[in-house]
Amino acid sequence: MRVGALAWSSSLLSSGSRDKSILHHDIRAHEDYVSKLTGHKSEVCGLKWSYDNRQLASGGNDNRVRWLSLCPCIVGMHCYKDFAVCNLAWSKNVNELVSTHGYSQNQIIVWRYPTMSKLATLTGHTYRVLYLAISPDGQTIVTGAGDETLRFWNVFPSPKSQSSDSLSCVGATSYARSYIR
Structure with a gap:
């Protein structure tokens, strides 16, 4: 197996x-x-x-x-x-879940748990998003894809400042940070 x-x-x-x-x-x-x-x-x-x-x-x-x-x-x-699920990660700061996806959109989706309502769709990778990790502070995720880039996304609020303000940005270059809050 x-x-x-x-x-x-x-x-x-x-x-x-x-x-x-x-x-x-x-x-x-x-x-x-x-x-x-x-x-x-x-x-x-x-x-x-x-x-x-x-x-x-x-x-x-x-x-x-x-x-x-x-x-x-x-x-x-x-x-x-729509797309195969490649990876998953839970936020340690809020009730949210991140999923990474493959062809054809090559995107990252942030979900509110347990309603599973879509909070954000992050795009920027040009190939399947295969890897996902969360920073030790729980605020930033890093994704790696078949396009040989790493992208850093400030997705989750800090445990102290759980603001509901959201910004949606697209990662334009490798090693760039993108914010959604």
Whole structure:
């Protein structure tokens, strides 16, 4: 089985695979896995546990962003039907999620969780957005793509200044910062 994504949550390691499933492996247990999730229609390419370890977001080549919540009052799936999901990241400062996408738009989308309303669409890469990381302060994301560029985006507010003012900018050059708030 080919593994397409990995995500840690305390002693639980989640893996997404080409067979469309997500396996939860408890590293303290002897079993191969302790639970299995299904629902994607194609390979699972992105997995990310939230910072509080209460939600697991998954994305796949079926163009869907799904999430599992350990809170019984929030269960859901959001279908984004245009482009394959390459990567996911949760904000540690606000209830928002970032997804990166491939052909043909090569874009980054910021979602409000749990409503999954689209807050911003970031463009600028000319090829599939394959890599995504969040800065230690939780405000900036960096994306890398097949166009051999890194782009820095100031996406999330600081924990102290959670302003709702939004600006939408397009990253024009490599190593440039773009702000959406």
